[in-house]
Amino acid sequence: MTEWIEICALEEIPRQGTRKVKSGDAHIALFRTQEDEIFALADRCPHKGGPLSEGMVCGKHVTCALHSWNIGLADGKAAAPDVGETPTYPVKVDAGVVFIQL
Numbered sequence: 001m002t003e004w005i006e007i008c009a010l011e012e013i014p015r016q017g018t019r020k021v022k023s024g025d026a027h028i029a030l031f032r033t034q035e036d037e038i039f040a041l042a043d044r045c046p047h048k049g050g051p052l053s054e055g056m057v058c059g060k061h062v063t064c065a066l067h068s069w070n071i072g073l074a075d076g077k078a079a080a081p082d083v084g085e086t087p088t089y090p091v092k093v094d095a096g097v098v099f100i101q102l
């Protein structure tokens with residue numbers, strides 16, 4: 001069973017904002033929506049590898065800062081007509097603390 005890794009307090013991630021996390025070789029971007037949902041994606045755009053953590057959160061997607069592809073926060077998939085997918089990670093919030101599984 002994969003263990004949950006404590007990352008930070010929910011309040012340390014701004015609403016409609018991001019936080020970068022590095023674990024070993026993994027670069028992960030955490031996203032918080034306006035509704036306080038948290039998502040974790042590889043910090044790598046499926047287009048040309050731009051850092052999604054520098055994108056803009058809108059609803060349940062992030063718009064990449066480099067060429068404006070929209071990536072779904074829940075599934076990591078690029079919105080049509082673009083095609084591509086970024087890995088996602090399980091995430092949970094327990095008592096105001098954010099955890100992820102790698």
Ligand code: FES
Nearest residue numbers: 045047050064067
């Ligand atoms: S690298 Fe993200 S849209 Fe091009």
